Amino acid sequence: MDRHQVQRVGFILLAVVAAIVVIPILIVIGIIAVEGAGAISWEFLTAMPRDGMRAGGILPAIVGTLWLTLGTALVAIPIGVGGGIYLAEYARDNLLTRAIRLAIINLAGVPSVVYGLFGLGLFVLLFRFGTSILAGSLTLAIMTLPIIISTTEEALRAVPTEFRTVSASLGGTRWQGIRRIVLPQAMPGVITGVLLGLLRAAGETAPILFTVAAFFLPRLPQSPFDQTMALPYHLYVISTQVPAMPDEIKYGTALVLLTLVLSMNVVATLIRSTYRRRREW
């Protein structure tokens, strides 16, 4: 084989590998879309569940997931972005900060059920928040923090040092340099990290299992201290715990969750590409 043939074979192998990754995902999405489309109706999206969840809609689960995601965002974004800024811009490189970084990386790999049990112990029992949106949001926020912190830190580090130097040479304080030039340049990366973290939180079941999710609660939450249904847990419940559940409703619920998460993903991609067109160095 000459080197051109080697190259061709290499490309073909890579294409096959890529297909192995992509095709199953497309099949899964395709099946869910086809099987679930029939269930989607105005009633399905806006009504309470009836008949032991075998009919009616999934509104409380949708609303619950939106509330949980919002609560997670309110806690995780300021702390996560702030922590990322601290690690990238202020923290000295010493044993302590290395340990912190290592801990963050490891936290990102902790199974989500562990976060769920942690949230149960700390927020539900010790802080007496009960099973509530508050406890669930805090648990999801803690799970999301490592992702937001490390993507924020990486995005800031990717901004050339020169910008900080120039800002300092003009009489800017360190914070002014960060606020006015470094952070704006890093924004696409930060936003991507935040959205990826949040959409992971939106789709998780285990962390909300013990901290907030209600099996069946056909009303909308009134305060942060209420329990609520949530899409991922609802999907788990109707798929495994309810006998004689119509398949269409299971697929329909999965389709709603998938659409919610994927649309956030698309938003993240759009934001990133809009920003990217505006920056060059």
Add this chain to the structure above:
Amino acid sequence: MDKIRVERLSFYYGDKRALNDISITIKDREITALIGPSGCGKSTFLRCLDRMNDAIPNTRLEGKVLLDGCDIYAPDADVVELRRRVGMVFQRPNPFPKSVYDNVAFGPRILGINGNRELDDVVEQSLRGAALWNEVGSNLRQDALSLSLGEQQRLCIARAIAVRPEVILMDEPCSALDPIATLQVEELIRQLKERYCIVIVTHNMQQAARVSDRTGFFWLGELVEFDVTEKIFTNPDQQLTEDYITGRAG
């Protein structure tokens, strides 16, 4: 008038001494050129004048740098205000990826100038001061990175003078530019001398001869000779200086 007085300055990177016992007086409204081969310490010296070396870990400085008689390394010295008074133009043109206007307005905004009229005035004055107004004045919203390299460097000079500094340090400001852009920047530097104290590091000896009033020759971390430019280039006291400018050393 003396603007900067450096007394017995030594600078270390770890154990390695990069500057050895430098004393020099730099006058206001003059252009002082620092020449010497790569690695002779001239850029390190320049960065000592606005404490840009502070951020480099594991470095140490001895001696004094007096700006208008005040030690800029004194414990109570305000580094941020020092850098407002002492501006810097870097080797590679490095405008922010923002509009021409936002680049020039960056410094004034940091200093708390927010009124539109006031900012417009500062931007125009600074661009005129950097001989760039005629080229970009009609389109201040254009991306700074769409300018030519020479224009970008003059924009960086405009950005530096927008905070009304007293001293401008230039670290080989023309080394990334073509000959025509270089001449434009040199012409600009000569104009700026009317209002600022300018220190320029260059490894282009013709440039030092063309623009500067005084020239200092650095060699292996030492200031070998410092005198009126004409004397340095025609009749230096030191043999080493003569060898370097005639191309026999370096």
